[in-house]
Structure formats: structure tokens, C-alpha cells
Amino acid sequence: MIRSLAASLLLFLSLMAAPALAVAPDEVLDDPALEARARSLSAELRCMVCQNQSIDDSDAPLAKDLRILVRERLVAGDSDEEVVDYLVSRYGEFVLLKPRFAWHTIILWAAGPVALVAGLAAIFLALRKRSGQTRSVAGGTNARLSEEEERRLKSLLDGKG
Amino acid sequence: MIIELGHYALVLAFALSLLQSVVPLWGALTRDERLMAVAPPVSVTMFVLVLLSFVVLTGAYVASDFSVLNVVENSHSAKPLLYKFTGVWGNHEGSMLLWVLILVFFGALVGLFGGNLPRDLKATTLSVQGWISTGFILFLLATSNPFTRLANPPLEGADLNPILQDIGLAIHPPLLYVGYVGFSITFSFAVAALILGRTDAAWARWVRPWTLLAWCFLTLGIAMGSYWAYYELGWGGWWFWDPVENASLMPWLAGTALLHSAIVMEKREALKVWTVLLAIFTFSLSLLGTFLVRSGVLTSVHAFATDPARGAFILALLCFFIGGSLTLYAWRASTLKQGGLFAPISREGGLVLNNLFLTSACAAVFVGTLYPLLLDATTGEKISVGAPFYNLTFGPLMIPLLMAVPYGPVLAWKRGDLLAASQRLYAAFGLALLTVLVTFWLWGMEKVMAPLGVGLAVWVMAGAVSEILTRVKILEIGPRRAVSRLFGLPGSAWGTAVAHFGIGVTVLGVVTASAFQEERIETMRPGDSVELAGYEVTFDGAAPRRGPNYNEEVGHFTIRQGGVTITELEPSKRIYTARQMPTTEASIYTTGFSQLYLSLGESRGDGAVDVRVYFKPLITLIWIGCVIMAVGGGISIADRRLRVGAPKPARRRPADAVAPAE
Numbered sequence: 001m002i003r004s005l006a007a008s009l010l011l012f013l014s015l016m017a018a019p020a021l022a023v024a025p026d027e028v029l030d031d032p033a034l035e036a037r038a039r040s041l042s043a044e045l046r047c048m049v050c051q052n053q054s055i056d057d058s059d060a061p062l063a064k065d066l067r068i069l070v071r072e073r074l075v076a077g078d079s080d081e082e083v084v085d086y087l088v089s090r091y092g093e094f095v096l097l098k099p100r101f102a103w104h105t106i107i108l109w110a111a112g113p114v115a116l117v118a119g120l121a122a123i124f125l126a127l128r129k130r131s132g133q134t135r136s137v138a139g140g141t142n143a144r145l146s147e148e149e150e151r152r153l154k155s156l157l158d159g160k161g
Numbered sequence: 162m163i164i165e166l167g168h169y170a171l172v173l174a175f176a177l178s179l180l181q182s183v184v185p186l187w188g189a190l191t192r193d194e195r196l197m198a199v200a201p202p203v204s205v206t207m208f209v210l211v212l213l214s215f216v217v218l219t220g221a222y223v224a225s226d227f228s229v230l231n232v233v234e235n236s237h238s239a240k241p242l243l244y245k246f247t248g249v250w251g252n253h254e255g256s257m258l259l260w261v262l263i264l265v266f267f268g269a270l271v272g273l274f275g276g277n278l279p280r281d282l283k284a285t286t287l288s289v290q291g292w293i294s295t296g297f298i299l300f301l302l303a304t305s306n307p308f309t310r311l312a313n314p315p316l317e318g319a320d321l322n323p324i325l326q327d328i329g330l331a332i333h334p335p336l337l338y339v340g341y342v343g344f345s346i347t348f349s350f351a352v353a354a355l356i357l358g359r360t361d362a363a364w365a366r367w368v369r370p371w372t373l374l375a376w377c378f379l380t381l382g383i384a385m386g387s388y389w390a391y392y393e394l395g396w397g398g399w400w401f402w403d404p405v406e407n408a409s410l411m412p413w414l415a416g417t418a419l420l421h422s423a424i425v426m427e428k429r430e431a432l433k434v435w436t437v438l439l440a441i442f443t444f445s446l447s448l449l450g451t452f453l454v455r456s457g458v459l460t461s462v463h464a465f466a467t468d469p470a471r472g473a474f475i476l477a478l479l480c481f482f483i484g485g486s487l488t489l490y491a492w493r494a495s496t497l498k499q500g501g502l503f504a505p506i507s508r509e510g511g512l513v514l515n516n517l518f519l520t521s522a523c524a525a526v527f528v529g530t531l532y533p534l535l536l537d538a539t540t541g542e543k544i545s546v547g548a549p550f551y552n553l554t555f556g557p558l559m560i561p562l563l564m565a566v567p568y569g570p571v572l573a574w575k576r577g578d579l580l581a582a583s584q585r586l587y588a589a590f591g592l593a594l595l596t597v598l599v600t601f602w603l604w605g606m607e608k609v610m611a612p613l614g615v616g617l618a619v620w621v622m623a624g625a626v627s628e629i630l631t632r633v634k635i636l637e638i639g640p641r642r643a644v645s646r647l648f649g650l651p652g653s654a655w656g657t658a659v660a661h662f663g664i665g666v667t668v669l670g671v672v673t674a675s676a677f678q679e680e681r682i683e684t685m686r687p688g689d690s691v692e693l694a695g696y697e698v699t700f701d702g703a704a705p706r707r708g709p710n711y712n713e714e715v716g717h718f719t720i721r722q723g724g725v726t727i728t729e730l731e732p733s734k735r736i737y738t739a740r741q742m743p744t745t746e747a748s749i750y751t752t753g754f755s756q757l758y759l760s761l762g763e764s765r766g767d768g769a770v771d772v773r774v775y776f777k778p779l780i781t782l783i784w785i786g787c788v789i790m791a792v793g794g795g796i797s798i799a800d801r802r803l804r805v806g807a808p809k810p811a812r813r814r815p816a817d818a819v820a821p822a823e
Binding site: 023024025026028043044046051052053054057059092093094095096097098099104105107108109111112113114115116119120123127 | 396398401402403404505513517518520521522524525527528529532536540542543544545546547548549550553554555557558682683684745762763771773
């Protein structure tokens with residue numbers, strides 16, 4: 001994490017002329033509903049010069065430009081999807097912190113659920129195999145003893161008295 | 162001269178690690194006592210040598226010896242003494258030296274305190290540890306030598322990265338590394354078990370304290386890093402799903418799974434093959450983390466020198482250890498006998514479920530971290546994977562896991578009764594439901610998920626408490642006698658309950674801090690006030706101040722509640738002189754478990770400045786919960802019953818400890 005701290009900070013600090021803060025007061029829209037939409041959209045958009053930071057969190061000038069851009073589109077009457085589409089058309093899918101569900105990201109999205117299902121299947125199979133073994137073991141003990149075993153048992157019991 | 166001594170000690174440690182890699186293993190395989198007896202003294206000597214070279218490097222930092230390249234690049238004569246010490250591991254070479262130091266430290270611990278281990282297991286484990294030491298000491302010597310000298314020493318150094326000039330650097334990396342590298346012992350035990358072809362309950366009993374120890378430190382290390390990021394970076398986030406953070410989260414998830422499966426193995430001789438595999442996975446993920454951070458595959462390693470030779474070297478080590486151990490596993494795992502049958506509804510079943518969800522979550526994080534790199538490398542397409550992705554993929558896996566947490570300890574071994582277990586949890590469930598309703602009543606229906614999240618946290622916490630209360634039979638024998646029984650409970654029961662309680666605490670902090678956070682972003686002039694969460698924050702003005710190696714602009718704020726002054730806060734913006742690098746220093750007021758978080762933005766001229774004020778309800782619970790978890794782990798380690806060689810079990814242990822399981 002020191003590396004992440006150092007890295008993310010160094011990266012965007014070096015790109016910055018003067019330190020600024022994420023979401024400056026002058027960016028905030030007057031309409032609270034629109035501003036709320038802008039904030040939740042910003043949280044899903046990546047500041048492309050930063051390390052895994054959303055434009056909502058980032059201090060970089062580029063993030064500021066993107067925040068203003070998002071707000072401009074919203075004020076112009078775009079829907080949330082239209083704003084996102086516009087940004088993707090301009091900056092590529094890299095701008096999305098949540099990649100779209102498509103063929104090239106199917107492994108990414110499926111990894112967790114597939115691991116879960118595969119794990120469940122493996123456990124189920126193991127249990128079935130195990131219970132099969134138990135049954136055969138149980139069957140073995142219930143079977144009659146051989147003559148030899150009967151004799152040994154008898155001698156043991158007699159011997160112990 | 163002294164610098165060369167440190168370098169030489171490291172070379173000597175390398176030579177000994179080669180010896181350690183071969184001789185004790187040879188002895189274990191040929192049953193030669195004399196060869197096996199080499200391992201403990203060599204492991205201790207290696208530790209002493211690496212410690213010596215670490216002390217030498219530290220000495221160079223403290224004395225500001227600018228004839229050493231590493232010191233020139235990362236230190237400055239005006240740097241405060243504390244950061245001269247911590248700066249030793251605030252860079253690539255030094256932090257790898259710390260990594261190796263902890264590695265050989267664990268080796269020495271096994272060498273010194275592994276007296277009750279079977280000789281061949283101990284010798285083989287130390288040999289495997291020797292392989293890892295060989296690889297990483299060679300990595301240091303060949304590509305990252307911290308003792309490189311300069312022919313023409315400069316008068317002044319380049320100073321340590323300002324963000325690292327913080328008490329966090331003193332604590333976070335050592336904790337994290339003890340966690341990371343601590344899993345190497347578990348790994349070595351697992352590989353030794355595969356080589357010797359036996360794992361028994363005694364093996365699990367030896368592995369569990371080491372896993373617990375590493376896990377406790379990793380938990381604390383991650384928590385510390387998170388808190389450091391929170392206060393140092395100035396926007397109040399505490400987890401960014403950054404690949405480097407994920408690199409520490411993955412071994413934690415796998416290690417947590419390992420901890421639980423080792424219980425099943427120890428108590429019931431089941432899940433052996435799986436436990437060994439998890440032990441291999443956990444350390445492999447630690448190695449992967451080291452690779453991700455040290456190789457430069459992530460863009461985020463700009464902070465440290467990136468050198469392709471280093472990346473290739475670590476990748477080779479990674480392939481050797483992960484590939485080798487998995488091959489060995491595929492070849493030898495069938496020799497490990499499975500035992501201990503159990504029904505799906507049982508304590509074992511619960512622990513299997515725990516492992517299922519933890520490893521699935523780990524897989525989700527693993528793919529989320531590596532897939533963008535893979536996609537970029539193969540198709541050139543760039544995608545980002547951030548918090549919104551993990552909220553959708555990681556989150557849903559955690560919810561059923563957390564719901565199941567209170568059930569684990571109340572289910573019986575072998576064959577449990579779900580209904581009976583539920584009855585023991587009625588009170589916890591009732592309390593959780595009540596909390597959900599109260600939260601809804603307080604906050605209304607606008608936030609649907611948050612009250613459910615709070616309820617989940619209370620369920621986990623109350624479950625842990627009721628587990629202890631049921632164990633002392635408080636309802637049957639009355640509170641007075643129950644209290645005396647409290648002290649009689651085994652440490653492992655306390656450990657489990659405390660750690661589970663800690664998870665609930667962390668979850669509560671996460672939910673409340675994210676859902677109920679309040680913030681104000683204002684341009685303030687001296688004399689201006691803002692209101693937030695019942696606090697009145699007044700800006701009194703800003704003034705410049707000089708630090709030892711930085712200049713800062715400090716904002717003075719007075720915090721009032723109901724007209725009464727509570728505290729004064731001084732967030733600042735610094736410029737570190739050596740690197741001309743700006744940083745933001747947030748100022749935090751802690752009230753109860755909640756925090757008021759102030760940070761400064763751009764100055765607008767005529768004394769006006771942008772200010773961000775946050776109120777983060779119960780946010781400190783996130784880290785307090787982690788500390789509670791680690792304390793739980795510590796209590797569990799301290800349980801005498803779990804210590805091999807503790808007087809009581811020792812009398813009947815030796816027999817089954819020495820006898821192979823087959």
C-alpha cells in the first residue's frame with residue numbers, strides 16, 4: 001500500500017501544477033438533483049492519469065475537466081447513459097471503472113460466480129464419492145465374517161474370558 | 162569498509178542458504194541425523210548475517226553516508242531521524258532487504274523453537290525455506306544491491322518521497338511483510354509434507370499457529386495501510402481497490418480460508434489435500450503480490466525504480482515456486498490419506514462453505530487485478546477495474562459468508578442440526594432485526610441497503626457474543642456461575658468469538674461510513690462558518706509555517722458544537738523543499754468512533770480557500786474491527802491446547818506425531 005499511495009500520488013502530483021481538491025466548490029451545480037447524478041456518475045468514471053481513482057476523488061486537472069464535462073452534458077439534458085456513452089466514445093472504455101459486460105470482459109465478470117459454482121460442484125461430487133465410500137465400507141462391516149475370522153473372534157473372546 | 166561488511170554478510174548468507182537448500186533435505190531423505198542437524202544452526206546464522214547487513218544499511222542512512230547510492234537516492238541530511246530509520250525500507254532495495262530479513266527470521270524461529278517437530282519434517286521445512294532465501298537473496302545481490310557505492314559522492318541526497326515521510330511508513334511495511342512472508346513457513350511446511358508424503362493432525366497443529374501469526378500481522382498491516390491512505394491522501398477514502406492493495410488482500414483472503422480449513426484438518430483429519438493446496442496458494446499469492454509491486458507491470462510502480470531485469474527475475478522466481486510446488490502437489494497429493502467423514506450440515510460443512518466463499522472472492526479479486534494486464538498484453542485494449550466492479554462481484558460473495566459466520570461455531574462436528582443451531586442464535590437474530598427496523602425508522606426508506614448492512618454487522622457481532630454466552634450456559638446455570646466459566650473457556654473458543662466479533666465491527670464501520678457520510682465543499686474566507694452533522698466549522702485564517710524539510714500553509718479552524726468550542730483543527734498544504742513536491746495534510750477530529758475530517762484545497766486569493774469537510778460516522782470501527790480480529794488471532798495462538806509440546810497433550814502426542822498417516 002505504501003507503493004500504491006506513493007505511486008498514485010506521485011503520478012498525479014507530478015502532473016499537477018498546483019494542488020487542487022476533488023470537486024471544487026465552483027464546479028458544484030445549483031440543481032441538487034442534477035449534482036447528485038453528477039456525483040454518482042463521477043464515482044464510476046476513472047481519472048485516466050491516476051491509479052484506480054475516480055474523477056470524483058481525484059485532484060488531477062484532467063479529472064476536473066472531466067467533472068466539468070459531465071456536468072455540462074447533464075445540464076444540456078443528457079441521460080446518465082448518454083453521458084457515459086459520450087465519454088467512452090471520446091476516451092475509450094478505459095474511462096469506466098466498471099467495465100461493460102461484453103465478450104472481451106466475460107472472463108472478468110464470470111470469475112467470481114464461476115469459481116463459486118465450480119467449488120459447489122466439486123464439493124457436491126466429493127460428498128457423493130465419500131458417501132459412496134461410506135456405504136461400501138458400511139456394507140463391508142455388515143457382511144458376515146469369514147470362517148477364519150469367526151474362529152479368531154471365538155478364540156479371542158474365550159481367551160479374554 | 163562497514164558498507165562492504167554489510168554486503169559481504171549478505172553474500173555469506175547467500176552461500177549458507179545454498180547449503181541450507183540441499184544438506185538438511187538430503188539428510189531427511191537418507192535419514193541421516195547429522196545432515197539434518199545442520200538446519201537449525203544454519204537458519205539462525207543466516208538470520209544473524211542478514212540482520213547485520215540490515216543494520217549496516219540502517220547505519221548508512223542514519224549517518225547520511227552519501228557514498229552509498231541507495232542513501233543518496235532516498236535520504237537527505239535534514240530529514241528527521243525517525244524517517245532516516247524508516248527510509249531504509251521506503252525504497253525498492255531496502256524493502257527487499259527487509260523482506261529477506263523477515264524471511265530468514267521466520268526460518269530462525271522454526272530452527273530455534275521447532276524442537277518438538279519430527280526431525281525430518283523440521284529439516285525439510287528449513288530446506289524449502291532455504292530455497293526461498295536463495296532465490297530472494299540472489300535477487301537482491303544480482304539486481305537490487307542496496308550497498309552499491311558511488312565513486313564521487315554528492316554533498317546532499319534526493320530526500321525520501323514526502324508521502325512516505327510519515328509514522329505510517331514506520332509501522333505499515335514491517336507489519337505487512339511479517340504477514341506476507343510469514344506465510345512462507347506455511348508454504349514450506351506444505352511442501353515438506355508433500356516431499357515426505359505425510360500430513361496428519363499433528364502437522365495441522367504445527368501449521369496453524371504459524372498461519373495465525375502471519376494472518377494477524379497481515380490483518381494489522383492491511384488495516385494500518387488503509388488508515389494511512391485515509392489520513393494522508395486527503396480525500397478521506399480508505400480502500401481504492403488499487404492492484405497493489407489487492408495484492409495484499411488476496412493472501413489475506415486465502416490465508417483466512419487456510420486458517421479455517423486447518424481447523425478441520427486438525428480436529429477431524431479431513432480436508433488434508435485441500436489445506437495443503439491452500440497453504441501453497443496463500444504464499445503463491447504473497448509472491449504474486451511481490452511480483453506485481455516490484456516488477457513494474459503495474460503503472461503504479463512509478464514511485465520506485467522500474468527495471469525490466471528485476472521484473473523478469475521475480476517472474477522467474479514466481480514460476481519456479483508456484484509451478485514447482487503445484488507440480489509437486491499434482492504428483493504427491495494422492496499419497497495424502499483422507500480421513501474424517503462428515504455430513505453437509507456440520508461444523509466441517511460450515512468451514513467448507515467459508516472456504517468456498519473466501520476462495521471465490523479471492524478468485525474474483527485475482528481476475529479483477531490481472532485481467533486488465535492480460536487484455537492489454539494480448540489485444541492492446543485498455544480497461545479499468547475499480548470500486549464499482551468489486552462492489553458488484555466481491556460484495557455479493559461476502560454477504561452470504563457474513564450471514565453464515567455466526568452459524569459456524571454453534572454447529573456440531575460431524576453431523577449438525579441446523580434447527581438447533583438456529584435456536585441458539587434466536588437472540589442474535591432478534592437483535593439484528595431490531596437494529597434494521599430502528600435504522601429504517603431513523604433514516605427512512607431512502608437508503609435501503611444501509612440498514613440491512615447495519616443489521617448484518619449486528620448479526621455477526623451478536624452471534625459472536627451469544628456463542629460465548631451459550632458456551633458458558635448462562636441460561637441454565639445463571640449469570641454468577643457463568644462468569645466463572647467464562648475464564649475456563651479454551652483460548653481457541655475466545656479467539657474465534659473475538660475475531661468474528663471484529664469482522665462485525667469492521668462491517669459496521671464500512672456500512673455506516675459509506676452510507677451515512679456527510680460532506681460540505683465550500684470556498685471559505687476568514688470568519689466564514691459551515692454547518693455539518695451538528696458541528697459548526699469556522700475558518701479563522703491561514704498562515705505559513707516552516708517544518709524541518711518542508712514549508713507549509715496552515716489553515717486554522719475552530720470546531721463548535723452548540724456554540725461551545727470543542728477543538729481546533731489545522732489542516733495544511735506542504736511543499737517539500739528537496740523535491741519541490743506538494744502534499745495535503747488532512748486534520749481529523751475523532752469523536753466517539755466517528756470522525757470530522759478537514760482538508761484544504763486551492764487558495765483563491767484574498768485569504769479565501771477551498772475547504773472539504775466530511776463527517777464520517779463510526780469510520781474508526783473499520784480499523785478497530787481489524788485490530789479486534791488480530792487480537793482474536795493472538796488469543797487463539799496463546800491457547801495452550803493448540804501448542805504442540807504443551808504439557809498436557811504432549812503425553813499422548815508423540816505416538817501419533819511420529820507415525821506416518823499412511
